[in-house]
Every structure is written in C-alpha cells, then in structure tokens.
Amino acid sequence: MEDFISKFRGLGFKLTPQRIAILTFLDGNTGHPTAEEIFAAVRQEYPTVSFATVYNTLQALSDRGQLTEVTIDPERKHFDPNTDPHHHAMCSECEKIVDVFVDYSETLSLPDTVSGEFNVTGNHVEFYGVCGDCAE
Amino acid sequence: MEDFISKFRGLGFKLTPQRIAILTFLDGNTGHPTAEEIFAAVRQEYPTVSFATVYNTLQALSDRGQLTEVTIDPERKHFDPNTDPHHHAMCSECEKIVDVFVDYSETLSLPDTVSGEFNVTGNHVEFYGVCGDCAE
DNA sequence: ATCTATAATTAGAACAGTTCTTAAGTAATA
DNA sequence: TATTACTTAAGAACTGTTCTAATTATAGAT
Numbered sequence: 001m002e003d004f005i006s007k008f009r010g011l012g013f014k015l016t017p018q019r020i021a022i023l024t025f026l027d028g029n030t031g032h033p034t035a036e037e038i039f040a041a042v043r044q045e046y047p048t049v050s051f052a053t054v055y056n057t058l059q060a061l062s063d064r065g066q067l068t069e070v071t072i073d074p075e076r077k078h079f080d081p082n083t084d085p086h087h088h089a090m091c092s093e094c095e096k097i098v099d100v101f102v103d104y105s106e107t108l109s110l111p112d113t114v115s116g117e118f119n120v121t122g123n124h125v126e127f128y129g130v131c132g133d134c135a136e
Numbered sequence: 137m138e139d140f141i142s143k144f145r146g147l148g149f150k151l152t153p154q155r156i157a158i159l160t161f162l163d164g165n166t167g168h169p170t171a172e173e174i175f176a177a178v179r180q181e182y183p184t185v186s187f188a189t190v191y192n193t194l195q196a197l198s199d200r201g202q203l204t205e206v207t208i209d210p211e212r213k214h215f216d217p218n219t220d221p222h223h224h225a226m227c228s229e230c231e232k233i234v235d236v237f238v239d240y241s242e243t244l245s246l247p248d249t250v251s252g253e254f255n256v257t258g259n260h261v262e263f264y265g266v267c268g269d270c271a272e
Numbered sequence: 273a274t275c276t277a278t279a280a281t282t283a284g285a286a287c288a289g290t291t292c293t294t295a296a297g298t299a300a301t302a
Numbered sequence: 303t304a305t306t307a308c309t310t311a312a313g314a315a316c317t318g319t320t321c322t323a324a325t326t327a328t329a330g331a332t
Contacts, residue, residue, distance in 0.1 A: 014279055014328050035319080050282050055319065057280095074207040076318060089246065089254050100250055107243035108261060110225065114236055118225050120265035125244060129256035150299050150308055171290080186311045191290065193309095212289060 022057045032078040032097040072126045089127035093134035158193045168214040168233040225263035229270035
C-alpha cells in the first residue's frame with residue numbers, strides 16, 4: 001500500500017486523499033468499474049468528491065499508461081487497472097465484464113487486402129454471451 | 137432498387153420518402169456512417185428531416201436484423217448494412233473503419249476458467265492502427 | 273515549521289450523442 | 303376515398319463526459 005502510493009507519486013502525481021481513495025479502490029480491482037461506480041465508492045469516504053476529480057484522476061492514470069479504458073460496453077466506459085494486454089467477455093444480461101487472458105495475436109492476422117493499407121498497432125477481442133449467474 | 141424497397145416493406149415497414157432516402161444511402165454502403173452522417177446525407181434531399189426519424193429508422197432496421205451497430209468507436213455508433221458476421225479495423229488518426237472479412241471463430245476459444253461460466257453467443261475483433269492515408 | 277508556486281479540488285455549467293414526447297401528417301389497407 | 307395505425311418533425315430531456323472558474327491543498331524550497 002505504501003509503495004503503491006509512492007509509485008503514483010513518482011509518476012508526477014500530487015497525491016490527495018481523494019486520489020488515494022480512487023487508487024486504493026482501483027488497485028487490483030478486476031470488476032471493470034465505471035466512473036459512476038468509482039465515484040460512488042470514493043464518495044463513501046469523501047462525500048463531497050466530485051465527478052471532475054474522478055474523471056481527472058482516471059484521465060491522468062490513462063495518460064501515464066497505468067489504466068486501461070475498456071470500451072466493450074457502448075453505453076459507458078469501464079476502467080481496468082490491469083494494463084497487460086488482454087481481452088474481455090461481457091454478459092448481455094447483466095453487463096458484467098470478465099477478463100480473458102489469452103494471447104490471440106498469432107492467429108489474428110489481417111487479410112492482405114486490409115493489411116496492405118493498415119499498420120496494425122493492437123487488437124482487442126470482445127466476446128458476447130450470457131454469464132452463469134444470468135443463465136438460469 | 138425496387139426489390140430493395142419492397143424487401144423492407146415486407147419487413148413491416150411503412151415506407152416513407154425519408155426512409156427510402158435512408159435505405160438508399162445505406163444500401164451497399166461500406167463506409168460505416170454515423171447517425172450524424174446519415175442525417176446529413178438525407179438532409180440534402182429532405183431538409184426538414186429530423187434526427188428522430190434517422191434514429192427511429194436505424195432502430196427499426198437493427199430490431200429486424202437488417203443493420204449492424206458497430207461499436208468500435210467509443211465516441212459514437214457507426215452503422216453497417218452488412219449483417220454477415222465480420223470484424224473491423226479502425227484508424228486511430230482519422231477514425232476510418234474498414235471491414236475485416238475473416239472468420240476467426242475457430243481460434244477464438246475462451247479459456248476453461250471463463251468458458252465454464254460463460255455461454256458465448258458471438259465475438260468481435262477490433263484492430264487498431266494507422267491507415268495508409270494517415271501513414272505519411 | 274512556514275511559505276510559495278503549482279496543481280488539484282468542487283460545483284455546476286456545458287457538451288455530445290442519443291432517446292423521448294407530442295401534436296400533426298401520411299402510408300397502407302379496405 | 304376513408305380509416306387506422308404508424309411515422310414525422312421539433313425540441314425537450316437524458317446520460318455520460320468534459321470544461322470553467324474560483325477556492326484549496328500538496329510538494330518542495332526556504
């Protein structure tokens with residue numbers, strides 16, 4: 001926890017209590033929270049925290065490569081503190097997002113018609129389906 | 137063109153001039169237009185057309201499985217009259233989206249840890265990169 | 273320990289994209 | 303051609319996100 005905080009200070013952050021709360025909530029969080037959910041969590045400790053602070057901090061983390069913006073949900077952004085390349089599966093019933101740690105890059109080559117005119121820098125696989133909880 | 141129109145009439149549509157303009161603009165369109173672009177195109181012919189009409193028609197088409205909502209761009213929806221399953225590549229410079237007609241489903245299997253709790257109904261691969269026009 | 277410069281905070285306005293509301297209009301059927 | 307149900311247009315409303323401006327707090331220097 002102490003080195004977690006100092007890690008972000010070393011990134012040029014000015015560490016405020018609000019930011020520590022956001023960082024603490026995100027650290028190791030695999031639930032892909034939305035800005036709304038992060039806001040709600042921090043608000044329990046800091047009732048006057050604003051959305052601006054949440055978005056500012058998320059933006060700052062993204063800019064420094066410490067946060068992945070998960071865009072599988074067209075309605076809103078989700079945030080993932082795991083910045084290792086990976087993929088996602090989303091439940092179409094409850095909108096839950098789970099991580100998929102498989103490296104498909106070997107098999108995901110573009111056809112020549114596209115690769116000739118496109119310099120690919122990354123890929124992301126989205127799986128859609130129904131999760132176990134919603135299957136009943 | 138005539139059978140194109142009657143196809144949609146057969147789907148339970150009431151065919152209005154505005155809808156014909158939208159359908160005509162979309163038919164065979166591989167440019168993945170946004171609602172804004174569709175609105176602008178139809179507006180040239182029908183200056184009083186409203187966004188509501190555009191969105192209504194797009195919704196109606198989607199509901200009937202005649203239109204794919206492409207969600208690769210987190211900023212806005214793009215629409216694709218090609219409903220065959222396929223994937224997309226987006227240029228991070230100019231936001232251009234191109235189709236990728238490759239069936240990766242053989243290789244895109246979920247790991248057991250996820251597949252046990254997830255009943256997958258579909259997948260979509262997003263490629264990011266820089267297109268030829270923007271590479272200069 | 274205190275001061276200072278700079279960055280972060282809050283509240284709320286503003287914004288973009290999309291959906292909803294309502295009255296008026298129009299296509300399809302009989 | 304009359305009827306009925308559906309569609310339209312205009313703009314209000316809504317959701318998620320970004321911006322603004324005044325205030326406050328952090329980090330580093332003194």
